[in-house]
Amino acid sequence: MSARPLRVALVAPIILSLGLAGCGDDKPTGPPKLPKEAFNIDHAAEVAALSGDAVRGAALFRPCMSCHRIDEPQHRTGPHLLGLFGRQAGLGKSYPYSSASRKSGVIWRVETLSAYLAAPRKYMPGTKMNYPGVKAADMADLLTFLYEKGGLAPVPSGDAPKEK
Ligand code: HEC
Numbered sequence: 001m002s003a004r005p006l007r008v009a010l011v012a013p014i015i016l017s018l019g020l021a022g023c024g025d026d027k028p029t030g031p032p033k034l035p036k037e038a039f040n041i042d043h044a045a046e047v048a049a050l051s052g053d054a055v056r057g058a059a060l061f062r063p064c065m066s067c068h069r070i071d072e073p074q075h076r077t078g079p080h081l082l083g084l085f086g087r088q089a090g091l092g093k094s095y096p097y098s099s100a101s102r103k104s105g106v107i108w109r110v111e112t113l114s115a116y117l118a119a120p121r122k123y124m125p126g127t128k129m130n131y132p133g134v135k136a137a138d139m140a141d142l143l144t145f146l147y148e149k150g151g152l153a154p155v156p157s158g159d160a161p162k163e164k
Pocket of ligand 1: 098117129
């Protein structure tokens with residue numbers, strides 16, 4: 001098995017998926033359903049891309065700590081970042097996400113986090129996160145830290161689409 005560091009994948013894609021999201025502004029009645037995409041994350045590819053320096057990433061996370069915890073599931077100005085990878089933006093009930101986040105349909109993973117953290121308000125217009133952005137050169141280390149410290153979203157039970 002070759003663990004190719006897919007750093008190019010961290011920087012290259014600026015995803016223009018927002019135009020596709022945002023339909024459906026009806027009020028949710030039950031617990032929100034995760035989209036099928038949430039269950040189809042290629043964890044091996046994610047991990048291969050996360051080959052940065054987590055120790056350096058921890059230092060890069062310091063400015064984030066005024067608004068985010070990743071050691072405890074407790075919100076500050078921003079939502080906690082435990083189990084970030086594979087989690088859908090805006091779904092948590094215990095944090096008052098912006099409607100931009102709720103309606104984005106974004107699943108947090110290497111590509112989407114790279115694009116969001118590089119320029120939060122450009123990637124997700126209307127987001128409440130008031131942060132200018134993370135430098136491209138720092139992204140791999142920061143994401144490696146977020147992954148190693150916060151881990152994957154718990155696998156949702158019950159309504160997971162059947163694998164064929
Ligand atoms: C000034 C406070 C603040 C700082 C500093 C900040 N954030 Fe945020 N962040 C927020 C808020 C508020 C949100 C909620 C966004 C929304 O609802 O639109 C958020 C959302 C996020 C999300 C999406 C989480 C989810 O559950 O959808 C991630 C990931 C994130 N921030 C990472 C970071 C990282 C990494 C840093 C440091 C490089 C950082 N943030 C710095 C306030 C902040």
